[in-house]
Amino acid sequence: MNDLVRAVEAVLFAASNPLSPDEIALHVAGGDIAAALATLAERYTGHGIELVERGGRWHFQTAPDLAHLLRRTREEPRRLSRAATECLAIIAYHEPVTRAEIEAIRGVQISKGTIDVLMEAGWARTAGRRESPGRPLLYATTPAFLTHFGLGSRRDLPGIDDLKAAGLLDPLDEEEALSLETRGDED
Amino acid sequence: MNDLVRAVEAVLFAASNPLSPDEIALHVAGGDIAAALATLAERYTGHGIELVERGGRWHFQTAPDLAHLLRRTREEPRRLSRAATECLAIIAYHEPVTRAEIEAIRGVQISKGTIDVLMEAGWARTAGRRESPGRPLLYATTPAFLTHFGLGSRRDLPGIDDLKAAGLLDPLDEEEALSLETRGDED
Amino acid sequence: MDRAEFFDGAGRDEALTLSLDGWEGPLDLLLTLARSQKVDLREISILALVQQYLAYLESAESIRLEIAADYLVMAAWLAYLKSCLLLPTDPEADPSPEELAWRLQQRLARLDAMRNAGARLMGRDRIGRDVFARGAPEGLRLMRSSTWQSTPYELYAAYGLVKARTQPAMHIVAHRAVMALDEAIERVARMLGTAVDWMRIEAFVPPSLDLAYAKSALASSFVAALELARQGRLELSQDGPFAPLEVRAAR
Numbered sequence: 001m002n003d004l005v006r007a008v009e010a011v012l013f014a015a016s017n018p019l020s021p022d023e024i025a026l027h028v029a030g031g032d033i034a035a036a037l038a039t040l041a042e043r044y045t046g047h048g049i050e051l052v053e054r055g056g057r058w059h060f061q062t063a064p065d066l067a068h069l070l071r072r073t074r075e076e077p078r079r080l081s082r083a084a085t086e087c088l089a090i091i092a093y094h095e096p097v098t099r100a101e102i103e104a105i106r107g108v109q110i111s112k113g114t115i116d117v118l119m120e121a122g123w124a125r126t127a128g129r130r131e132s133p134g135r136p137l138l139y140a141t142t143p144a145f146l147t148h149f150g151l152g153s154r155r156d157l158p159g160i161d162d163l164k165a166a167g168l169l170d171p172l173d174e175e176e177a178l179s180l181e182t183r184g185d186e187d
Numbered sequence: 188m189n190d191l192v193r194a195v196e197a198v199l200f201a202a203s204n205p206l207s208p209d210e211i212a213l214h215v216a217g218g219d220i221a222a223a224l225a226t227l228a229e230r231y232t233g234h235g236i237e238l239v240e241r242g243g244r245w246h247f248q249t250a251p252d253l254a255h256l257l258r259r260t261r262e263e264p265r266r267l268s269r270a271a272t273e274c275l276a277i278i279a280y281h282e283p284v285t286r287a288e289i290e291a292i293r294g295v296q297i298s299k300g301t302i303d304v305l306m307e308a309g310w311a312r313t314a315g316r317r318e319s320p321g322r323p324l325l326y327a328t329t330p331a332f333l334t335h336f337g338l339g340s341r342r343d344l345p346g347i348d349d350l351k352a353a354g355l356l357d358p359l360d361e362e363e364a365l366s367l368e369t370r371g372d373e374d
Numbered sequence: 375m376d377r378a379e380f381f382d383g384a385g386r387d388e389a390l391t392l393s394l395d396g397w398e399g400p401l402d403l404l405l406t407l408a409r410s411q412k413v414d415l416r417e418i419s420i421l422a423l424v425q426q427y428l429a430y431l432e433s434a435e436s437i438r439l440e441i442a443a444d445y446l447v448m449a450a451w452l453a454y455l456k457s458c459l460l461l462p463t464d465p466e467a468d469p470s471p472e473e474l475a476w477r478l479q480q481r482l483a484r485l486d487a488m489r490n491a492g493a494r495l496m497g498r499d500r501i502g503r504d505v506f507a508r509g510a511p512e513g514l515r516l517m518r519s520s521t522w523q524s525t526p527y528e529l530y531a532a533y534g535l536v537k538a539r540t541q542p543a544m545h546i547v548a549h550r551a552v553m554a555l556d557e558a559i560e561r562v563a564r565m566l567g568t569a570v571d572w573m574r575i576e577a578f579v580p581p582s583l584d585l586a587y588a589k590s591a592l593a594s595s596f597v598a599a600l601e602l603a604r605q606g607r608l609e610l611s612q613d614g615p616f617a618p619l620e621v622r623a624a625r
Contacts, residue, residue, distance in 0.1 A: 007256050009235030010249040014257050014506035027256050048196030062512060066197040069214045073517040080524040082532065088524070089533035107540045121522035149526045158530055160537070168534030169541075201512040214514065249506045251499040257506050267496070270398060273485075276492035292484050294401025295444065337499045345494040346487075355480075355487045 004031040005039050012040075018057035083110060084117050088124065092145065092157060096127040096138035115139065123148065191218040192226050199227075205244035205334055242333035242340060251337075270297060271304050275311065279332065279344055280356055283314045283325035291359050302326065310335065394434055400448035403427065405482050405489075415483050420475040421459055424452045551587040558594035559601055562621075566608055572620040575599060 007028040012019060021033045037058055041051040049060050062070065080088070087110055090102045103109050118124035127140035146153065163169045194215040199206060208220040224245055228238040236247050249257055267275065274297060277289045290296050305311035314327035328341070338344060350356050397403040407426040408418050431449050455478070458471035469477075499505050562578050578599075579591045599621055602608045611620045 006233075006235035006250065007253060010253045010506075011235075011256060013236050013247070014249050014509045016509035046193075048193035048198075049200045059510075060200070060508075062197040062201050063193065066194060069194055069198055070201045070512055071515050071517060072214055073519050075519050075521050077523050078520045080522055080528070085524055085528050085532040086536050089529050090536060092529070093533055105540065106536055117522065120520065123522070148524070149529055151526075163530060163534045163537070166530070166534075168531050169538050198514065200508065201514055203511040203513050247508060248501065251505050254499070254504040258503065269492075272492035272496060273398075273488055276488045276495055279495070280488065280491055292481075292488060293399065294481065294485065295399025335501050336495055337501070337505065345491060345498075350487050350491070353483075353487075355484050 002036075002039075004028065004033075005036045005043075008033060008036045009040055012051070012058055012060055015059070018054060018059035020057050024058070080117070080121070081114075083108075084114050087114050088118050088141075088145075091118070091124055091139050092141050092154065095140040095154070096130075097140075098130055098136040098138055100136060102139070189223075189226075191215065191220075192223045192230075195220060195223040196227055199238070199245060199247055202246070205241060205246035205330070207244045211245075239337070240339055241337070242330040244330060244334070246334070267304070267308075268301070271301050274301050275305050275328075275332075278305070278311055278326050279328050279341065280347060280350065282327040282341075283317075284327075285317055285323040285325055287323060288359060289326075394442060394445055400427075400445045401481060401485055403430065403445070404448070404478075405485055408482055415486055416479060418479070420478065421456060424456045427452055551584055551590070553587070553591040553594040555594050555597055555601075558591070558598035562595055562598040562602060563607065566602070566621070566623045570622075572611060572622050575619045575621055578621070 008024055011024055011027045021037065024033050024037075037051070037053075041053075044051050044060075048063055048066055050063050051058060051060055086106055087102055090105050091097055094101065094105065097105075099110070099115065115124060119126075123142055123145040124139050125142050127138045129135040130138055141154070145151075151157065158166070160169070195211055198211055198214045208224065211220050211224075224238070224240075228240075231238045231247075235250055235253060237250055238245060238247055270293075273293055274289055277292050278284055281288065281292075286297065286302065302311060306313075310329055310332040311326055312329050314325045316322040317325055332338075333340065341347070347356070394403075397406070404423065404427055407430065408415060408423055410426070411418050411422065428449055431445060455471065455474055458467070459475065463471070501507060561580075565578055575595055576592065578595045579588060582588045582591065596619070599608065599610060599619075603610050606624055608624050609622055611622075612618070
């Protein structure tokens with residue numbers, strides 16, 4: 001590999017911006033830079049990297065067909081926080097429901113991110129606005145919600161009596177109530 | 188050029204840090220990454236750019252003989268004091284090593300900031316504690332140290348074999364280490 | 375101060391300002407002095423080195439005490455080493471003067487080795503100075519996508535919790551067996567007829583296995599006794615706080 005071509009290759013590699021032949025010449029004294037660029041461009045044809053010209057400036061870039069390799073997604077299973085679970089339950093039992101109503105039912109304010117998490121999970125969606133002062137957004141559950149929780153429809157949600165029978169409506173014991181109060185809305 | 192080799196080339200080229208074969212494999216599904224790396228390294232031999240391995244991680248860098256073209260200023264990226272330079276050498280050649288041992292070799296206490304500077308540069312790290320009285324902290328070098336100084340591994344440290352053979356890297360005899368320790372390490 | 379110049383040119387010129395500030399400890403000074411002998415570190419004359427060191431300290435113009443201490447300790451040790459080396463060999467000495475001298479040489483060699491190693495490290499092809507990484511890497515991106523998980527049980531339990539939390543609280547006081555005051559007054563008054571002498575108040579309480587009832591009966595009987603005493607129908611006596619309370623009919 002000829003010295004000029006090597007030099008141009010190194011200069012372009014280390015540069016933080018695309019360079020014009022004149023700028024390259026500031027680093028590489030003498031020689032036919034245009035020819036060296038042409039040689040290099042050809043040499044990299046078919047590589048995972050290519051040398052490209054854009055508006056008279058040259059730079060290396062990864063081959064476009066390999067762009068997908070540079071991004072990698074990782075799925076991380078995450079458990080829904082208690083606040084988000086309560087919020088989801090309220091939406092499911094009362095939909096369509098406004099944020100203020102959710103807070104009234106929970107008895108605790110909900111933080112900004114809570115509904116966002118439910119939307120990101122694909123379990124809650126906005127469902128228009130209530131025609132009342134301020135026209136607040138309404139929230140409802142999605143088909144994905146029904147699927148994830150194994151429900152044929154919202155009518156399959158256990159009723160209050162079912163919950164009572166299952167012991168899920170028993171008054172809190174004091175200790176738990178206290179820990180709830182002090183924890184507030186944790187997410 | 189084979190697809191795997193192209194893919195590895197693109198990933199390493201796009202990476203902002205050196206990558207281990209395992210990290211490369213996260214982006215490039217399947218195939219013999221080690222073989223692809225060997226092919227690539229050979230293919231770049233004599234180029235203005237080369238593929239190098241440092242502490243098990245790979246990256247592209249410009250060829251050392253082209254330094255004069257690329258150096259914008261003669262200034263070193265990080266100018267270390269004499270104390271810090273010696274301290275780094277002692278850590279690298281003796282690791283893992285305690286502060287008292289470093290001081291025993293240099294025959295003088297090291298000021299508070301000296302090891303901090305090396306840690307801040309990303310070249311030194313703490314490496315647990317020695318199970319001896321006082322459980323002193325141990326220091327060792329980092330992968331970034333190998334990368335920065337162009338060392339494939341600690342075995343490539345200049346002259347390390349000769350120093351070892353001359354007994355100059357043996358643990359200090361206790362008397363010497365102790366005489367310094369009793370003077371008190373201030374932090 | 376440039377050390378090479380100092381040693382090669384001026385020697386121990388009185389005109390030079392000598393100070394300890396430029397040295398990184400006594401070992402550093404010793405090593406530089408040893409180097410000035412221009413022989414391999416293993417061949418240096420320890421005696422000559424000791425002389426050099428002591429002479430340097432003597433000629434050092436400004437000795438700042440806070441940095442001089444280490445140098446003076448080393449000077450004392452070297453003076454001792456020198457006398458050991460000069461005196462007739464004492465076969466009993468342990469370690470022997472030769473051993474001490476060897477150790478000093480070894481320490482100098484260690485420091486010298488690390489000093490050279492440091493210089494060689496700094497002189498390598500270093501990233502950002504001699505070799506360069508790619509100037510504008512595209513970067514590898516890791517996109518995290520959270521797959522949220524929950525179970526029907528958690529959902530229903532959460533709703534149950536919300537409902538339970540916001541349910542209006544109802545307080546029901548469970549039935550408890552108590553002895554009413556009227557009943558106690560009647561009972562104490564009736565039993566008082568049989569009380570010839572002082573009797574403990576507990577004796578007026580009907581025996582019961584129900585501890586709560588027994589407590590209530592005791593409390594009511596006490597109040598009953600106070601009421602009867604106010605009416606002048608009985609007398610109360612207690613020796614001290616928490617002592618047994620005793621009752622008898624008024625005389």
